[in-house]
Amino acid sequence: MISKASSNASCNLPGFHFKMLIDLNRQRLKYYLDLIIVLTKKEIKVRYKNSMLGYAWSIANPLLYALIFYFVFKIIMRFQIKDYSLFLISGLFPWQWVNNSIMGSAVSFIGNVSLIKKVRFPRLFLPLSQVLNDAFHFLASIPVIIIFLLFYDKYPSITWLYGIPLLIIPTFLVVYGFSLAVSSVNLFFRDLQYLIALLLTILFYLTPIFYTVKFVPEKYRYLIYINPFTPLITNWRSLFMRNIFNWDKYLLSLAYGLFVFIIGYLIYNKLKDRFAEMI
């Protein structure tokens, strides 16, 4: 009994300090969370306030692309892909998230010059708010996919309930990794902004969005598979179209996601101390 009490007492002091540390971290964590929420809300609000058709616009863009590809590849080129319009939008909607976030993050830092020059706060939350904003829009566009499904006499299944949250993770990691790298490097080489638009176009065509992997000749397939977006987009599509969640692809995309995120973070981390002098 006594020994227990004494051991308790001896633990008390460091235990107390440890608790203080946890409290301090919790406070900090709470603050970071507030900051992320406020910045993201701002992005979302601004997007809706700017135009009355905010939501419609963010849906219209991928739908228009779908229409063009449908016309070119289904009607002119006679692609043999079943339910082609559904096939297109279930790849184009997630791609919209990827594309908008990476493009948008190019100006995450450059667009906030005076904050970066004067205030010390975790700058990596600026591109983060951009990525979360687009993630929100992607989720908000899922009902449109459901409408298309119903049109083809298909229905979402219970798989979606875990498939969507699980797939969000690697998508977020890849996108945020790229965004961190692009937003940071763009401060040092402003040309990157234009290069990125080009690069994203190339990536778009190298990702099986309007074609399937099977179309690709065997000897070029590696090109499609070294693209971190391939397992992601194809998995999103099989989930939306056929209610199938592919674990092999998932683990591959998760590995890509972690890899890209770590590289992006390292680039940000290396450059972040010189942000204020570059602007």
Add this chain to the structure above:
Amino acid sequence: MSEPVIIVDHVSKFFSLHYASGIKELLFHLPTYIKEAKRKRFFALNDISFKIEKGESFGIIGPNGAGKSTILGLIAGVLKPNSGKVTTKGRIAPLLELGAGFHPELTGRENIILNAIILGMTKNEAQSKMDRIIDFSELKDFIDQPIRTYSSGMIARLGFSVAVHVEPEILLIDEILAVGDTKFQEKCINKMMSFKKMGVTIIFVTHSRDQIEKICERVIVIEKSRIQKIEKIGKKI
């Protein structure tokens, strides 16, 4: 004597000029590019040392490009010195320039939350201080309008109101008081006086001698990246 809250110890800072010129330059002229970048170093601060004590009002004065704002950047922690060390103690709030961190499409109220949190408040803190911030800014009728409809004086008032309600221990002011009408400027100066009474350390950068003399006890004169002199200002207040 109270303890120093800011110690600037043999700090030098230089900037490489022409860094952000583009990939074309970099790719086609790589060797000259690196040589140029090294040669074109520009010393913003050259071996600067001073200490600021708790509760002191400290002025930094000097011509354009002398390195005043660089000192503020170093104290705020957004710049890293190339040599030497800057140590600070306590919550730092910078007064931002006109409309920095604000978004024109958001209302005054939404911008207060945004700005307050970026400056270090939690959301609860910001919301509980909301009324006081709005009061101080004198923008009652406009506070729910998007701030793109505000005049520049109104935006300045809003910015100042948020910054002073962060309850900083160290307040950084960079040529801010030039905006707003005389009445509001008076109010700002009064607010700073009351900060001084509460023991807030104030660092004030300007090239207007008048304002420095109104507020500060000590002032350093920076010229050509070095401290020319440190003056004590007579008890005028």
